Amino acid sequence: MKNSTDLLNSEVTTSSTAHPDCKTKSLNATVSTAMSMPQRLRVGVVGAGEVTQVVHLPTLKFLSDQYTVVAICDVSREAAQHVAAKWGISNVYVSSSEMVQRDDIDLVLVANSDEYHASCAIEAANAAKHVFIEKPMALTRPDATAIQEAAKRNQRKIFVGYMRRYAPAFALFQKLLAESGPIRHAIVKDIIGPNSFFVSQSGTNPRKFGADISDSDGKDKAARAKAILAEAIGSKKASDARLAFVYRLLGSLGSHDLSFMREALGGKPDKCLSAFASSDGMFISVSFEYSNRGANKGDDKFNVLYTTGIHNVGVFESFLEVFTDDRVLRIDIDTPYVKGLPINVTVKENDENGHYSERIIRSTYQDAYTTEFLELHQALTSGNDLKTTPQDAMEDLHVFEMIMAHLS
Incomplete structure (x- = not known):
């Protein structure tokens, strides 16, 4: 997740129509790759910014039996050198294309600016x-397609970092929702204070660098951002600072919530009914239409209200709440920048005596970033499938398009 200042300035599955021999070759390649993968995965990190310093490097250090970071790359050599010294990383690069050629790297963690994902x-x-690629994986369909093709062509796994979907509490939420009746209504909300408020209390003491970034690198990033927006939403909307924001x-911020919503509710919305954005683009409100999906749910439609935004108050309010006739389920997510904060599930219903009952379930203090890295390790060393693939991430682009079509 980026702050407001940052915002401004797979594995592809084999098609069912493929020749059987192709499927066999693909399976054999996956098994062979898993068998040759060391149990302690060697990581090269691209991007030495806030998320890397506050989240990824501490998590990988805690999981030192599963991962070791052997190289760090950033366009700011000062940033890369600072991170290397702090975390005991032996090799520093300013060129990711050079770093990825190392023979002692199994996994590349892409956590730099969105324009370069x-x-x-x-x-x-x-x-x-x-590859572990931070969300958003890509902001245009051609880029998303190219990532899928690269995964398939090279028979590599590409994992997209939707960490909320790996939270143990989310699995519990999904189980309770599956056991409940048809969904009648849902609310998705993510309105938060500035990242700096939470980062300053994380105990990680990150540092920012940039004085050594060349003018040409700065211009390249700006040009890429402009081109991405023009391709994603059209030149006219891209020229509107509000719609671009x-x-x-x-x-x-939105990709966290919309990806979370998709998995919880069974896929993409049927349609976007309306969308509103504030005059500065900092607050977005959307109404989606969904059909019930899954066993014992029927096919009645229901409405989902989605709202997101950033303000100056030091509060992190993010939740998904689902209403059925006989049960209300809610999952609350706290800031990921302070490790160990629980993700809780709240269940509201009447008990067998007709009395109102409300219970909070805290499944674990293990944070979602830790869980996703553990699942990624298992997938790479055992050949298990991933769920947050490039193909899955492309679904978010469709939802973005649905929303942007209602804004002008």
């Missing part, structure tokens, strides 16, 4: 590396 992921896959907000 696609190119860095593709070059890593082309270098026969598996809305799209980038959907890609950053």
